[in-house]
Amino acid sequence: MRLSTKGPRSQSAQLFRGYAAYSLGFVALVGLLSVLEVLGLARQWIGYVFLLSTVALYAGIGIMCRTSDPVEYYVAGRRVPAFYNGMATAADWMSVASFIGIAGTLYLTGYNGLAYILGWTGGYVLVALFLAPYLRKFGGYTIPDFLGARYEGNLTRLIGVLCAVLCSFIYLVAQIYGVGIITTRMTGISFELGIFIGLGGVLVCSFLGGMRAVTWTQVGQYIILVIAYLVPVVWLAVKQTGEPIPQVAASAVLQQVTERERELTHDEAERQVRALWQTRADAMQVRIDALPSSFEEEKQRLHWRLLRARANDAPMAEIRSLEREYASYPSSIESARTVWTKAREDFSARASPPVPHADPFASKNPVSSDAARNNFLAIVLCLMLGTAGLPHILMRSLTTPSVSEARKSVFWSLLFILLLYMTAPALAILIKFEIYSDLVGIPYAQLPAWVNAWSAVDRSLISIVDLNQDGIVQLAEVQLGADVVVLAAPEIGGLPYVISGLVAAGALAAALSTADGLLLTLSNALSHDTLFRVVSPRMGAGRQVILSKMLLLVVAFAAAWAATRTPADILFLVGAAFSFAAASFFPVLVMGVFWKRANKYGAASGMLTGLGVTIYYMVQAQPWLRELVLGVPTGVPVDLWWHIQPIAAGVFGAPVAFVVIVVVSLLTPAPLAVTQQMVDYLRQPD
Structure with a gap:
């Protein structure tokens, strides 16, 4: 999709016609596949068509937008209209975790899951008020560009590069991991092959055209993901209430869900099952308390059960189950402690009555409502600050034609994001109603x-x-896992399989769009901000772009390799990216715009201190991370500060960073006069 060299109205009209044709073509493809499904097309082939056609669409846009011009490559020529930049930003933001995970989190946690929606959308208000217009007025290519100019040198720039790599790489690994999972479920191909097929689509866009290609691809990806998200939830709304507006339908069935939860809490059969889960949890605790002797005893007991089942010609399903259990038995005493502790926690959670969906700060965990409220507010604040500090989101404000367009762009971004985020709570309620009414209480x-x-x-x-x-x-x-709420919504609602393929295509679009932005942020940080700005400032423009493309390939394959290792607790790592951004980028950027006395020493000290406090809290509060770094067994209780979960660790790092920036800046020389004049210029009315 090439940007027109004509006036803004002519350009907007051309873009509208192009994307309208694109949208109609995609809808026609879904209709054609629906007809073919009725005629007997195999489900696997529906998945293949969705995968190959969407990746081909994105690759085609990337090829059309190829460029070697640095301004086009880094900031899309600064000619992206606010409406389309808002759509691209929404796609950049709507990662696979957001697309799939938000509704699932709301299904499992009810009211408490709103913390994620409030935090992630509220972050865009901070972007609009405190950062986007000023970064656009500065006019650099990247966030470390701004840090280097505002804080007079390469010290803060290089710390910014470090933080950008830290935030973006773990987020990128999560997206590529999601690509592998989705493509495997769509087509049945291997996980590793799915990763590299999806990665090919990402590379064609970002490698050939940089930000220019990524922008116009993300607009197309947003169209697909919003269609994929809305179709099943609107269908469920009509099916259950006859009302096509999901939010209205959800409000109508919420009271029925609440009444059903009360019934299930006191149902005798439910009480019996919960008591059995508690018995299993207690048995696991006995095993843990008896370590190390219980390690060999349980292994021998399981071995004898398997031998007895074989000798007695037990059903094959029972034998296979025992074989899998024996093969997966922990390999060491410490791994047994970890596995059994997790099992005990799972059994204890299932022994608790259902969490009331509409009750504020309700939880299965034994904490007070005040502690739950504190944790809710901490997550909201951390995600707001983290969203406003993520470099791949802030980079989008640099692509608009003017400062006023940057402000409008953030407005459109928030609107497009809210279109999905305001639908997610409705989907969670509608799916819960389906589970309570059509699954619970039926014969197996x-x-x-x-x-x-x-x-x-x-x-x-x-x-x-x-x-x-x-x-x-x-x-x-x-x-029920969180992911299945969105992925299985079409089948739960009785829709044809082609809609399941559509949802998978939407999730793939969400993963690829975010991966595009993250990949570009990483390669630019390593090439433009490190090699060009620091190592070789005299490098030619053409060579800069070539080097950036080479590093993009390196980063892409490094992230793909990391994703194939199936990293543990990937959702926690994604959450860590927000905490790192909240504690490092947000304080230094806000102070850089609104306090001209902030200097390079304060900025560097604040970023490192905020990041250090955040990492420290994560290490000592996240069980598996504490075991990995400190060697503390998983079963040892975690000491949380004010019951704040480690995903919100940034709420401790960000205030520390602000304080350190102020104190160190006041104790060291003021910035140069020209730097203070630049700050005054940034804050002048447009």
Whole structure:
């Protein structure tokens, strides 16, 4: 999609016609696949068509927008209209974790899940008020560019590069990991092959055209992901209430969900199942307390159970289950402690009654409502500051034609993001209503087909076990993963499989769009901000772009390699990116714009101190990270500060960074007069 050299109105009209044709073409593709499904097209082929056609669309846009011009490559020529930049920013923001995870989190945690929506959308208000217009007025290519100019030299620039790499790389790994999962579920191909097919689509866009190609690809990706998200939730709304507006439909069924939760809390069969889960949790605690002797004892007991089942010609399903359990038995005492502690926590959680969906600060964890409220507010604040500090989001404000367009762009971004985020709570409620009314209470012999289909894909997505052997599904016997709420929504609602393929295509678009922006941020930080600005300032413009493209390839394959290692607790790592951005970038950028006395010593000290406090809290508060870094066994209780979860560690780092910037700046020489004049210029009215 080439930007026109004509006037703004002519350019906007050309863009509108192009993307309108693109949208109609995609809708026609979905319609054609629906007809072919009715005629007998295999589900696997529907997945192949969605995967290949969407990746080909994105690659085609990337090829059309190829460039070697530095201004086009780094900031899309600063000619992107606010409306389309807002759409691209929304796609850049709508990662696979947001697309799939928000509704699932709201399903599992109810009211408390609103912290993520409030934090992530509220962050864009901070961007509009405190950062986007001023960064656009500065006119650099990257966020470290601004830090280097505002704080007089390469010290703060290089610390900014370090923070950008830290924030962006772990986020990029999560997106590529999501690409592998989605492509595998769409087509059945291997996880590793799915990663590299998706990575190919990312590279064609970012490698050939930089920010120019990424921008126009992200606009196309947003169109696909918003269609994919809205179709199943509107269908569920109409199915349950006859109302096509999901938010109105959800408000109508929320009272029924609340009443059903009260019934299930006091239902005798539910109480029986929860008691059985508590018995299992207690048994796990006995194992943990008996370590190390219990390690060998449990292994021998499991081995004898397997031998006895084989000798007695037990059902093959029972034998296979025991074989899998024996093969996956922990390899060491410490790993047994970790596995058994997790099992105890899972069993304890399932032994608790359902969390009331509409009750503020309700939780299965034994904490007070005040502690739950503090944690809710901490997550909101941390995600707001982190969103406003993520470099791949802030870079988008540099692509607009003017400062006023940058402000408008943030408005459009917020509007496009809210279109999905205000729908996610409705989807969570509608899916919960389906589960309570169509799954809980039915005989196991009548389980819907989608249950077996998704449990066969991954037992972590949905697991149902008849614990009390009564042949009836109880809620306490159903374990639903967060991801399945969105991915299985079409099948839960009775829609044809082609809509499931559409949802997977939307999730793929969300993953690829964010990966595009992150990949560009990383390669620019390493090439433009490090090699060109610091190592070789006299490097020619053409060579800069070539070097940036080479580093982009290196970063892409490094992230793909990391994703294939199947990193543990990937969602925590994504959350860590927000804490790192909140504690490092946000304070130094805000102080750089609004306090001209801030100097390079204060900025450098504040960024490092804020980052250090954040990392320290994460290490001592996240069980698996504490075990990895400090060697403390997972079973040892975690000491949380004011019950604040480690995902919100940035709330401790950010205030420290602000204080250190002020104190160190006042104790050291003031910035040069020309630097203070630049700050005055940035804050002048447009």
